Amino acid sequence: MQNYRPFSGIxxxxxxxxxxxxxxxxxxxxLDQVLHINTANLLGLHLPQSHYWAPWQYVTHMxxxxxxxxxxxxxxxxxxxxxxxxxxxLFMFGRILESVWGTKRFLIxxxxxxxxxxxxxxLVGWFEVRHMMEQYATFQTTPTPSILADFVKNxxxxxxxxxxxxxxxxxxxxxxxxxxxxxxxxxERIIDLKINIPMVGASGAIFGIxxxxxxLFPNTELFLMFIPVPIKAKYFVIGYGLLExxxxxxxxxxDNVAHFAHLGGMLFGFFMxxxxxxxxxxxx
Numbered sequence: 001m002q003n004y005r006p007f008s009g010i011x012x013x014x015x016x017x018x019x020x021x022x023x024x025x026x027x028x029x030x031l032d033q034v035l036h037i038n039t040a041n042l043l044g045l046h047l048p049q050s051h052y053w054a055p056w057q058y059v060t061h062m063x064x065x066x067x068x069x070x071x072x073x074x075x076x077x078x079x080x081x082x083x084x085x086x087x088x089x090l091f092m093f094g095r096i097l098e099s100v101w102g103t104k105r106f107l108i109x110x111x112x113x114x115x116x117x118x119x120x121x122x123l124v125g126w127f128e129v130r131h132m133m134e135q136y137a138t139f140q141t142t143p144t145p146s147i148l149a150d151f152v153k154n155x156x157x158x159x160x161x162x163x164x165x166x167x168x169x170x171x172x173x174x175x176x177x178x179x180x181x182x183x184x185x186x187x188e189r190i191i192d193l194k195i196n197i198p199m200v201g202a203s204g205a206i207f208g209i210x211x212x213x214x215x216l217f218p219n220t221e222l223f224l225m226f227i228p229v230p231i232k233a234k235y236f237v238i239g240y241g242l243l244e245x246x247x248x249x250x251x252x253x254x255d256n257v258a259h260f261a262h263l264g265g266m267l268f269g270f271f272m273x274x275x276x277x278x279x280x281x282x283x284x
Contacts, residue, residue: 011098013107018087024063025083044198045118047125062114064200086202093213110205113265117204120264132191145170148183155190199258207262208269211237215273241266
């Protein structure tokens with residue numbers, strides 16, 4: 001174990017991870033804008049059904065927090081806020097864990113939680129897409145505007161007006177081959193969008209760090225901006241985990257957060273901390 005002091009300055013691994021994440025954020029913007037390389041498709045984690053999927057994405061997605069595509073859409077604040085809060089949590093809690101465990105063990109924990117989070121998100125996403133394909137098979141057998149409308153409501157938080165215009169026109173012309181074909185194309189487009197939206201960010205690893213902090217320092221009182229009173233770390237972690245589980249089960253169409261990735265990071269973090277507590281002499 002290396003001789004770091006908890007609650008002191010930034011530790012080596014945490015410092016390197018923060019620098020790398022910030023550098024990757026701006027490098028992604030540069031590559032997207034100057035060289036027209038879609039870094040999100042290349043390095044973000046896609047579902048196994050996507051033709052963009054690649055095995056290295058289970059690692060590289062942890063260093064992506066948006067980029068040039070968000071800049072073009074005028075949503076750069078989303079990427080910056082995502083990056084800021086992840087790095088802030090890494091600084092606040094990660095340096096304490098690295099002080100206790102040492103750099104090597106901390107990095108193993110960080111990457112296992114991040115990769116595990118991606119794996120669980122991929123598994124859940126695979127089942128979700130499979131269910132969508134079953135719905136599409138039913139729709140192909142009996143294509144009706146009502147089935148399409150229900151599918152749109154469940155999959156898109158705020159559908160564009162033209163989508164409802166297509167559905168309304170189909171309702172007024174239920175036997176029109178043109179609108180039936182348009183409905184099928186819209187169905188396929190929504191599924192394709194679901195498959196090819198990448199997951200980005202270090203949140204899975206960060207949630208693993210939060211879980212570990214709550215297990216190692218359960219009675220440490222935390223002062224949080226959105227909670228006006230101090231709360232013990234163990235209660236904060238349990239509450240946050242339950243909230244993520246509830247939001248993941250809800251699967252709201254307007255929610256684009258990978259809640260099961262967060263839970264995956266916590267799950268892998270839990271098992272690792274429990275394993276270490278039983279086998280203190282050897283881990284790697």
